[in-house]
Amino acid sequence: MSYKTVALFWVALAFLGLIDAGYITVKYYSGGEVSCPITGGCSDVLTSAYSxxxxxxxxxxxxxxxxxxxxLAFLYLDSRKRWIEAAMLLLGLAGFLFTLWFVYLQIFVIEAICFYCMVSALxxxxxxxxxxMAFLKTRPIGNRLST
Amino acid sequence: MSTHTSQSGTRVFLWLLGLTLVALAGFIVYVATRDGGGGSGTLAPGLKDDDHVRGASSSALVFVEYSDFECPACLAAQPALRSLYAEFASTTIFVYRHLPLSQHKNAELAALASEAAAKQGKFWEIHDALFDNQREWAGIPNDQALSYFVKLAEGLTLETVRFAADMESEELRARVKRDADEAARIGVRGTPTFYVNGVQLKVKSFDDLRTALLQGVATSTAP
Structure with missing residues (x-):
């Protein structure tokens, strides 16, 4: 899979993510309660000390x-610069580390699952x-990073 | 890079598409969050005859709490609420109303237990006991929760046979449902939700509750 294809998928995923995270953020500041489909633990998670x-x-x-x-996805689609490929990988990994931490908190510490958080984790x-996938296909990245 | 300069039209289109996506996401969030609860947001200020009240016997200041005995956030609010009950005991009428949430499987049973205790004049006693022991009974199977509540009632020297029978009664079920239905009607979706004189408080911390009551006391005693 090429970085271009990845960037196109990223656009769609980020769009969904913006809606998901935006909804929770607005609800947090407006003080309204979230409707919580499927998992039912949203208010427990979103009002916890870890929220x-x-x-x-x-x-x-x-x-x-x-x-x-x-x-980043649009920057890449526009310019195809090599440094963006590395940045995409780093950003993805950073996001994933936070995801692991928050999923751990939900399952083992708060013991409640928040639907929107799991959508975001996915x-x-x-x-x-x-x-x-793009990184593994286009190795070695070492040469690319130095350009 | 140089190959793209001839495609400036495509580039403009690309970035416009990006902006449109962000704007669209913003619009969807706006539509999804507009009108917080889908209700009027205001609560009829009057008290009902069978409301569970504590604090002042008559006052212009009425504090209503929609709560769920099994909700962790309601438990977290307890220390703050109890200090408010004490501090504003002579100036404020505190009202407890039920909003047992469906994701808490013993919440309705707990609400029924509190009503059964209220029948024997011990609503606030079991209210405190339910919260104090929430971690013991939250999430356990319904039948175990039921016997746990009967044991709590026994600890409060309630008449347990009558207590258990009352918990089954349609009358008490309707009483709990009435509170929950009203909460749904006015757009309360979560717990705890607080009202002062019918106006919903948007609290970020429990200190905000105290501030709201101090303001309420100041305005209700003003000439």
């Missing part, structure tokens, strides 16, 4: 993450998986 970092809701960071994913996992 904010440095005063901002986790979903706001998620929103910025998806905005960055979208921006999206960010797909995002990193695609970037990895």
């Amino acid at each position: 904010q970092i440095m005063g901002f809701p986790v979903s706001a960071y998620g929103f910025i993450f998806y905005l960055t994913v979208l921006l 999206l960010s996992t797909t995002i990193v998986a695609l970037a990895l």
